[in-house]
Amino acid sequence: MIRVVFFDLDDTIVDTSRLAEMARRNAIENMIRHGLPVDFDIAYSELLELINEYGSNFGRHFDYLLRRLEVPYDPKLVAAGVIAYHNTKFAYLRTVKGARRVLIDLQRSGYRLGIITDGDPIKQWEKILRLELDAYFDEVFISDHLGVRKPHPKIFRRALRGMGVEPDEAVMVGDRLYSDIYGAKNVGMRTIWFRYGKYASRELDYLEYADFTMRSLEELPEILRGLRSEEETRSDQEVHAD
Amino acid sequence: MIRVVFFDLDDTIVDTSRLAEMARRNAIENMIRHGLPVDFDIAYSELLELINEYGSNFGRHFDYLLRRLEVPYDPKLVAAGVIAYHNTKFAYLRTVKGARRVLIDLQRSGYRLGIITDGDPIKQWEKILRLELDAYFDEVFISDHLGVRKPHPKIFRRALRGMGVEPDEAVMVGDRLYSDIYGAKNVGMRTIWFRYGKYASRELDYLEYADFTMRSLEELPEILRGLRSEEETRSDQEVHAD
Known part of the structure; x- marks a missing residue:
């Protein structure tokens, strides 16, 4: 019997792609x-390339953007980017449509809930706490904190052990076919694939690992x-088979 | 003749000590x-000690605070500190009382205005741009960007050269007797010592270098x-002496 529902965080509970796009656009504008x-x-396409190469948690995006654009270093321009990025990020930090209602519904139905996410642990907790989502979840498992990334089995096994359930008692909900579903x-x-955000049409090779798609x-x-x-x-059939 | 007025930034134009105190207190509360x-x-006094030892621009205050308090590392607690710190910082980011009126008054009187400040260049520009102070100043000189700190003569000479004036054509206004006034x-x-903020009763050994105190x-x-x-x-007397 399913006792635990695990969720990915970005683009599953938190509407991250939208937030990131708006924040990056406004940073360039400013x-x-x-x-x-x-x-x-x-400038915007150069920024996207840079983020793609250095990762979204690289701390010096706007500084490196100036280098790529061959513009002399100017802390004022970097500050303009940082300010607009942060302001926009906080303005667009929202849950995915219906998320809170669904979480409450599942809790009422007796499921325990957990988060299994990659990413910088402080930044992930920042999203959870800013949105006051912590009360909905029994446990939050952040892979970077454990030194591995999804789809490494270690993070999923750690989460199952942490919640005290067997694999067949848990469901994983996520937007990424490779890291979450596979x-x-x-x-x-x-597994339940949430076909949402920028990965909605990617990694389709791993579609076979999704039990459900929504x-x-x-x-x-x-x-x-x-x-x-x-x-x-x-279980009825098993009883009858006896 | 005085042509240029230079200002320190923190606790001279921007009300920084107040902002920092409120932000740190709220971080601990959260x-x-x-x-x-x-x-x-x-926790608060431990944080102040830590900032004193590692400097206010050290990037891992809350992480190190947990170490000092012998509390196991928890990214959730660090995120709670970071969120409250940032929210409060933005809420209390204000100019010192009367600053805008004074800057406008000086511009009307024909003075050119500059900033000479220490600190992280991006963070300093962040304050200037968030408060939309950039239009008031002809130039901003940030010592860290030049590899020195006040009271090193290099930063003051660089600022004078940048504004195209001789030392006796410029006034420096700041809250710190050592770095600004000396x-x-x-x-x-x-030199004009602005006796304000946490340095109002410190560094009094350098009081002799202040031409005026306000x-x-x-x-x-x-x-x-x-x-x-x-x-x-x-200059009248000089004419008569001829």
Whole structure:
């Protein structure tokens, strides 16, 4: 029987892609407003390339952007980027549509909830606490804190042990077919692919590892009810088989 | 004749000590709210000690605070500190009373204005741009960007050269007797000590380097008018002496 529902954080509970896009665009706009002598489209695509190469948690995006654009270093321009980025980030920090209602619904139905996420632990907790999501979850497992990344089995096994359940008692919900879905299936969990955000049409090679696919988080309670009645049917059959 | 007025930034134009105190207190409060098992006074005084030892621009205050308090590392607690610190910082980011009025007054009187400040260049620009102070100043000189700190003569000479004036054509206004007042006097500038904030009763050994002392920034235009008429009297006397 399913007792625990694990969620990925970014683009599953928190609407991260939207936030990041708006924050990056506004950062470039503000840098140009304060004198960056570069066309918006050029600067923005250069920033995306840089983030792609150095990762989204690299601490010196705007500094390196100036280098790539061959603009002399100017702390004023970097500050303009940082300010607009932070302001926009906080303005767009929101849960995915329906997330809170779904979390409350699942808690009422008796599921325990957890988060399994990659990323910088302080930044991930910052999103959780700013949105006051901590009360919904029994445990938060952040892979970087354990020295591995999804889909490494270690993070999923650690999460199952932390919640005191077997793999077949847990479901993983996430937007990434490779790290979330393949990773969780690999250790024996049931998987629900949330087809949302920038990964909605990527990593489709791993689609076979998804037991269910949903386009809205609000479909989740129905999918779990389906899983529960499927289990009840199976256990009835087992009783009859005796 | 005085043509240029230089200002220190922190606790001269921007009300920094107040902001920092409120932000640090709220950070500790929020860490306790999220489970830090330590008394407020103990945690706060430990944080102040830490900042004193590692400097205010050290990037890992809350992380190191947990170490000092012998509390196991928990990214949630660090995030709680970071969130409250940033929110409070932005809420209390204000100019010193009367600053904008004084800056406008001086510009109307024909002075050119500059900033000479220590500190992390991006953070200093962040304050200037968030408060939209950049339009008031012709130039901003940040010592860290030049590899020296006040009272090193290099930063003051660089600022004078940047504004195209001789030392006796410039005044330095700042809250620190050592870095601002001694430093500027040392290269031949006139000096006005703004007795304000946490340094109001410190470094008094350097008081002799202050030509004027003021308790409110709003006294500045009057002091400069005094300086101007003193110069006019002197040049009159020089004419008569011929």
